[in-house]
Amino acid sequence: MSDRRRQTRTEDVMAAIRAQAAARQLAPGERLPSIRRCAAAMRVSPSTVVEAYDRLAAEGLIRARPGSGFYLTGHGLPPLSLARPAVPRAVDPFWVSRQSLDAEADMLKPGCGWLPAGWMPEAALRRGLRALARGSDAVLADYGSTRGSLPLRRLLLGRFGEEGLHLSPEQLLLTNSGTQAVDLICRFLLQPGDTVLVDDPCYFNFRALLRVHRLRLLSVPRTASGPDLAAFEAVVAAERPRLYITNSALHNPTGASLSPQAAYRVLGIAAAHDMTIVEDDIFADFEPEPSPRLAVLDGLERVIRVGSFSKTLSASVRCGYVAARPDWIEGLVDLQIATSFGGPSPLAAGLVADILASGGYRKHMEEIRRRLAQARRAVAPRLEGLGITPWLMPRGGFYLWCRLPEGADPVRLSHLALAEGVVLAPGNVFSVAQTAGDFMRFNVAQMGEPRVYAVLERALRALRQG
Amino acid sequence: MSDRRRQTRTEDVMAAIRAQAAARQLAPGERLPSIRRCAAAMRVSPSTVVEAYDRLAAEGLIRARPGSGFYLTGHGLPPLSLARPAVPRAVDPFWVSRQSLDAEADMLKPGCGWLPAGWMPEAALRRGLRALARGSDAVLADYGSTRGSLPLRRLLLGRFGEEGLHLSPEQLLLTNSGTQAVDLICRFLLQPGDTVLVDDPCYFNFRALLRVHRLRLLSVPRTASGPDLAAFEAVVAAERPRLYITNSALHNPTGASLSPQAAYRVLGIAAAHDMTIVEDDIFADFEPEPSPRLAVLDGLERVIRVGSFSKTLSASVRCGYVAARPDWIEGLVDLQIATSFGGPSPLAAGLVADILASGGYRKHMEEIRRRLAQARRAVAPRLEGLGITPWLMPRGGFYLWCRLPEGADPVRLSHLALAEGVVLAPGNVFSVAQTAGDFMRFNVAQMGEPRVYAVLERALRALRQG
Numbered sequence: 001m002s003d004r005r006r007q008t009r010t011e012d013v014m015a016a017i018r019a020q021a022a023a024r025q026l027a028p029g030e031r032l033p034s035i036r037r038c039a040a041a042m043r044v045s046p047s048t049v050v051e052a053y054d055r056l057a058a059e060g061l062i063r064a065r066p067g068s069g070f071y072l073t074g075h076g077l078p079p080l081s082l083a084r085p086a087v088p089r090a091v092d093p094f095w096v097s098r099q100s101l102d103a104e105a106d107m108l109k110p111g112c113g114w115l116p117a118g119w120m121p122e123a124a125l126r127r128g129l130r131a132l133a134r135g136s137d138a139v140l141a142d143y144g145s146t147r148g149s150l151p152l153r154r155l156l157l158g159r160f161g162e163e164g165l166h167l168s169p170e171q172l173l174l175t176n177s178g179t180q181a182v183d184l185i186c187r188f189l190l191q192p193g194d195t196v197l198v199d200d201p202c203y204f205n206f207r208a209l210l211r212v213h214r215l216r217l218l219s220v221p222r223t224a225s226g227p228d229l230a231a232f233e234a235v236v237a238a239e240r241p242r243l244y245i246t247n248s249a250l251h252n253p254t255g256a257s258l259s260p261q262a263a264y265r266v267l268g269i270a271a272a273h274d275m276t277i278v279e280d281d282i283f284a285d286f287e288p289e290p291s292p293r294l295a296v297l298d299g300l301e302r303v304i305r306v307g308s309f310s311k312t313l314s315a316s317v318r319c320g321y322v323a324a325r326p327d328w329i330e331g332l333v334d335l336q337i338a339t340s341f342g343g344p345s346p347l348a349a350g351l352v353a354d355i356l357a358s359g360g361y362r363k364h365m366e367e368i369r370r371r372l373a374q375a376r377r378a379v380a381p382r383l384e385g386l387g388i389t390p391w392l393m394p395r396g397g398f399y400l401w402c403r404l405p406e407g408a409d410p411v412r413l414s415h416l417a418l419a420e421g422v423v424l425a426p427g428n429v430f431s432v433a434q435t436a437g438d439f440m441r442f443n444v445a446q447m448g449e450p451r452v453y454a455v456l457e458r459a460l461r462a463l464r465q466g
Numbered sequence: 467m468s469d470r471r472r473q474t475r476t477e478d479v480m481a482a483i484r485a486q487a488a489a490r491q492l493a494p495g496e497r498l499p500s501i502r503r504c505a506a507a508m509r510v511s512p513s514t515v516v517e518a519y520d521r522l523a524a525e526g527l528i529r530a531r532p533g534s535g536f537y538l539t540g541h542g543l544p545p546l547s548l549a550r551p552a553v554p555r556a557v558d559p560f561w562v563s564r565q566s567l568d569a570e571a572d573m574l575k576p577g578c579g580w581l582p583a584g585w586m587p588e589a590a591l592r593r594g595l596r597a598l599a600r601g602s603d604a605v606l607a608d609y610g611s612t613r614g615s616l617p618l619r620r621l622l623l624g625r626f627g628e629e630g631l632h633l634s635p636e637q638l639l640l641t642n643s644g645t646q647a648v649d650l651i652c653r654f655l656l657q658p659g660d661t662v663l664v665d666d667p668c669y670f671n672f673r674a675l676l677r678v679h680r681l682r683l684l685s686v687p688r689t690a691s692g693p694d695l696a697a698f699e700a701v702v703a704a705e706r707p708r709l710y711i712t713n714s715a716l717h718n719p720t721g722a723s724l725s726p727q728a729a730y731r732v733l734g735i736a737a738a739h740d741m742t743i744v745e746d747d748i749f750a751d752f753e754p755e756p757s758p759r760l761a762v763l764d765g766l767e768r769v770i771r772v773g774s775f776s777k778t779l780s781a782s783v784r785c786g787y788v789a790a791r792p793d794w795i796e797g798l799v800d801l802q803i804a805t806s807f808g809g810p811s812p813l814a815a816g817l818v819a820d821i822l823a824s825g826g827y828r829k830h831m832e833e834i835r836r837r838l839a840q841a842r843r844a845v846a847p848r849l850e851g852l853g854i855t856p857w858l859m860p861r862g863g864f865y866l867w868c869r870l871p872e873g874a875d876p877v878r879l880s881h882l883a884l885a886e887g888v889v890l891a892p893g894n895v896f897s898v899a900q901t902a903g904d905f906m907r908f909n910v911a912q913m914g915e916p917r918v919y920a921v922l923e924r925a926l927r928a929l930r931q932g
Contacts, residue, residue: 054825060624064828073628097803101612120607126599129606129813133595140595141586143781146567158526162539176642176784179807187678192658208804212653310807315609318642318784318811337563338674341645341776345784347595348811359520362530 009044013052016042021061021072032062032070091411091426093204093211099423108452111414111425113203113252114315115398115445119371121355121364125314128354132347139350143342146333148174148321149349155356156321160305165296170326173333174343178282178308178320179205182245184332185278185304185322186213187339190242197241199227201401201430201439203252203280206245219432222254224392226262229269236273243276249291250283253430253441254401255394257291267298274302281307285365286372286396300324309352312365319344319352372398375444382453383442386460391439398445403438408463410440416459422452475510479518482508487527487538498528498536557877557892559670559677565889574918577880577891579669579718580781581864581911585837587821587830591780594820598813605812612799612808614640614787615815621822622787631762631771636792639799640809644748644774644786645671648711650798651744651770651788652679653805656708663707665693667867667896667905669718669746672711685898688720690858692728695735702739709742715757716749719896719907720867721860723757733764740768747773751831752838752862766790775818778831785810785818838864841910848919849908852926857905864911869904874929876906882925888918 017032032038032053039046053070056062062070100112132139147153153172160167175181190196192214198206200219210217220235221228227246235241244266248258258266270277279294284307295305300323308320322332336343343349355361373396380390380400387405394400404410410426417424427439446452483498498504498519505512519536522528528536566578598605613619619638626633641647656662658680664672666685676683686701687694693712701707710732714724724732736743745760750773761771766789774786788798802809809815821827839862846856846866853871860866870876876892883890893905912918 051825054828055823056825058624058822058825058827059621060626060628063628094800094803097807098612098799101609101803101808114609117603117607120603122603122606125606129595129599133592133599137583137586137588139782140588140591141583141780141782143567143580143776146564155525158524160526162526162529177806177808179805183805205804205807208800212801212804310609314607316605316607316812318806318808318814333564334560334674335678337560337567338671338678339645339649340643340784341563341671342567342643342784345811345814346782347814348784356524357521359517359522359524361524362520 006048009048010051010055013038013042013044013049014056017052017056018061030072031068032072034069091414091429093208093429095414096204096423096425096429097208099418103423104421107421107423108449108455109423109446110442110452111423112443112446113425114311114443115368119368119445120314121360124355124358124360124364125317125351128351131354132350135350139346142346144174144344144346144349146337146342147172147329148343149346149353152319152349152353152356153321155353156323159356160323163290163293163296165293165299165305165323167300167323168326171300171329172321172323173329173336174349175320175322175336176318176340176344177310178280178306179209180340181306181308181320181322182206182278182280183209183212184335184339185306185324186210186215186243187335188328188331189276190215194243195239195241197235197239197244197275198432199246199251200433201253201427201436202245202432203247204425204429207429207432210245217432221435222251222256224254224256225259226256226266229262229265232266233269236269236275240273241275243278244270245278245280246294247280247283248294249281249287250394250397250399252283253399253425254391255397255399256392257287257395258294260292263292263294263297267294267303270302277303279303279305281305282311283397285312286369286398288369288396291395295323304328312368313352313355313361317348317351319348369396372396372445375447376400379442379444379447382447386453386456388440388442388456398443400442400444402440402442404440405460406438408438408460410438412463413440413456413459416462417455420455420458422455475514476518476521479504479508479510479515480522483518483522484527496538497534498538500535557880557895559674559895561880562670562889562891562895563674565884569889570887573887573889574915574921575889575912576908576918577889578909578912579891580777580909581834585834585911586780587826590821590824590826590830591783591817594817597820598816601816605816608812609808610640610810610812610815612803613638613795614809615812615819618785618815618819618822619787621819622789625822626771626789629756629759629762631759631765631789633766633789634792637766637795638787638789639795639802640815641786641788641802642784642806642810643776644746644772645675646806647772647774647786647788648672648744648746649675649678650801650805651772651790652676652681652709653801654794654797655742656681660709661705661707663701663705663710663741664898665712665717666899667719667893667902668711668898669713670891670895673895673898676711683898687901688717688722690720690722691725692722692732695728695731698732699735702735702741706739707741709744710736711744711746712760713746713749714760715747715753716860716863716865718749719865719891720857721863721865722858723753723861724760726758729758729760729763733760733769736768743769745769745771747771748777749863751778752835752864754835754862757861761789770794778834779818779821779827783814783817785814835862838862838911841913842866845908845910845913848913852919852922854906854908854922864909866908866910868906868908870906871926872904874904874926876904878929879906879922879925882928883921886921886924888921 195216199222305323414424425441427436661682665688771789880890891907893902
């Protein structure tokens with residue numbers, strides 16, 4: 001009998017028992033028919049009944065008493081509740097994350113920060129999982145080493161070497177995610193009350209994360225070529241932040257990349273005031289040609305590089321990394337043990353390494369860049385037609401940071417759109433100084449459906465009409 | 467041509483290019499032979515060369531220039547360095563974790579806190595990975611929902627229901643690990659400087675984790691039936707700890723389980739002084755029959771349940787959980803977004819759910835319990851023969867908490883054993899009050915090799931002879 005057919009028969013037996021329990025034909029505490037009797041009654045093999053009973057026991061509906069058979073517990077399965085309780089929430093930095101992550105399948109998400117699953121290298125992921133299924137039992141079942149998979153670290157170091165950044169494997173630590181990497185760095189370098197500098201606007205989850213650490217947040221306006229340098233120098237000199245957290249390339253949410261002059265000046269100002277920089281390089285591979293990187297210029301003296309594979313390969317395969325001075329990595333290893341007992345799953349790291357090593361990754365990213373360029377060209381005029389104007393046209397990535405028509409409040413727009421099943425990302429969740437009250441971040445990869453524009457148009461009209 | 471054979475040919479081409487680079491037959495900046503020329507020279511198909519070049523480019527050894535071919539970067543691969551720098555380290559709570567996690571394959575680890583990979587349900591893990599490889603692209607590539615996989619939560623709630631603990635799916639949050647669950651709870655409930663109570667001895671990583679949170683640690687002696695109740699009541703009344711973190715069942719490191727009377731008294735004292743309890747239930751499924759659980763008695767009013775699958779299914783599949791009051795879970799969801807951008811990999815949760823639902827899990831754990839009972843019976847007399855005496859014989863699990871022969875210092879013993887490739891777990895890493903200076907924790911599942919006893923005997927002799 002095929003696995004599939006056997007599976008179906010097992011499920012038939014399970015369904016029959018569940019139905020009997022629901023109809024009170026079997027009472028809580030009552031013994032189920034013996035394996036043999038049930039097999040005869042349902043015309044299946046005894047081993048099918050054994051599997052069905054085992055699975056019902058795993059679910060808690062029935063319970064084995066050794067030597068005596070199976071009994072109905074009466075607990076059944078807890079009531080299925082897909083929807084989260086409808087707690088009204090402020091539109092804070094968590095709002096966009098939670099709406100996007102918990103969106104029902106039929107919702108549209110121009111506000112979310114990732115590519116649709118269909119854009120990811122599905123065949124390579126499936127092939128990688130099959131390779132893991134044939135892999136060693138250590139990868140299947142053991143904790144990994146404290147720094148994470150050496151093959152993946154070597155591949156990453158090879159890629160860094162191509163940029164001119166030559167590191168040893170001791171300078172690289174794999175983490176559960178890019179976010180977790182920043183979290184560990186904050187734990188390592190900062191005390192509650194320390195001052196941290198971010199861009200205005202910046203990735204909204206930096207705000208959420210830094211708040212968890214009880215830090216004092218300052219921001220500096222972001223221009224098309226990097227932070228406003230006069231403001232940057234003034235705030236660093238006056239407030240002496242311990243840390244500056246930024247995206248140099250394809251900055252979230254503006255899509256702007258750092259100019260060589262700004263990169264040089266930012267490093268100089270940081271050095272003059274002994275400030276550490278976290279460069280979150282998560283959008284690195286979306287650039288057609290690399291823009292300047294602080295980590296490369298500085299050689300990881302005072303810059304820490306952070307990245308992950310959630311935007312390029314899979315958000316389900318949780319794996320990020322941090323590259324830094326070896327003594328700092330030593331400290332981060334201890335922190336990762338204390339707070340997660342180790343790094344990412346060796347399975348996740350193995351899957352990423354498999355795809356990076358296969359060589360297909362380069363082609364995948366070429367294709368993604370091509371599709372995104374096309375999507376930017378298609379989406380921008382449609383938004384302009386609604387009076388929504390991109391602040392700049394980024395050279396890569398999936399974000400368009402846009403000014404709304406005069407008087408259209410992004411938070412009210414987001415509420416109206418959500419009621420129609422569209423998740424948006426209103427400007428001020430990205431702004432520590434709350435200066436983005438007429439901006440909105442759009443993800444061009446999530447805007448193929450005409451319904452997005454219809455909903456935006458209706459919502460804008462409703463706002464105009466008060 | 468089979469995948470395997472094609473793979474080998476690709477690797478042959480890669481090896482040839484690497485060898486040429488190493489021998490300086492190809493200089494940095496130099497162009498590689500064209501695909502066609504290389505294919506002819508090596509008698510392979512052009513597509514094999516394309517794949518080999520792509521993979522070398524992924525490693526950083528060569529670089530594609532669009533329209534112009536491939537060039538040697540000259541960066542090569544960074545030098546392979548498996549060994550960590552030999553930094554002398556104090557035997558602190560991190561010592562055992564790092565030695566165990568980074569142990570070379572030929573080392574023996576009676577000090578580590580997990581089962582050998584060979585004890586894990588390898589066939590079920592492989593089958594689960596193959597099922598994922600056939601799964602939906604959302605599970606392969608998307609972030610999961612904020613609380614984590616609903617099928618896995620339902621299975622867990624079914625199991626909790628069997629114990630008499632009936633929860634809704636909103637009361638359960640999946641996490642990257644049990645440790646990360648405790649970390650989130652500390653972030654949610656505590657401020658730096660707050661007082662936290664642990665057992666003496668307790669799991670050493672609780673000490674490491676609580677130190678990260680800048681908390682004040684107090685401990686209460688653990689007896690064979692739970693915390694010393696007089697001492698517990700006195701310290702709770704006098705110091706008003708916010709939190710008590712404990713293992714009720716098969717406590718780490720002693721293997722002792724809580725008595726019904728101690729469970730009732732502990733809850734009463736906690737209620738009288740408004741103290742929250744984290745019950746880390748990671749060894750739950752190792753008990754032959756369940757002992758009393760604080761979470762069940764209390765119904766999750768002031769008790770938080772934490773667990774994971776690292777000890778029973780796979781330490782590589784990172785997935786833990788926390789069950790608590792729904793309003794607390796809401797807060798933990800935000801914290802998990804801020805610090806990890808979501809929970810465990812949907813792939814990891816899917817794999818665990820697949821194995822739990824299959825029903826094979828119950829048989830796997832029966833087999834594990836049988837093997838562990840056998841291992842305890844075999845190991846205890848061998849240790850006693852060396853003058854190493856178990857403090858009690860646990861009813862389950864893999865730990866034996868043992869007193870060493872008089873005058874044998876566990877830290878010195880650990881250093882001597884490490885020099886011979888054996889990782890031990892000296893008593894005081896488990897003790898906040900440093901009262902376990904003549905104890906050692908042994909893992910019976912990691913002590914099948916006769917070499918363990920030979921090394922212990924030699925090291926004990928060396929200590930006796932000064």
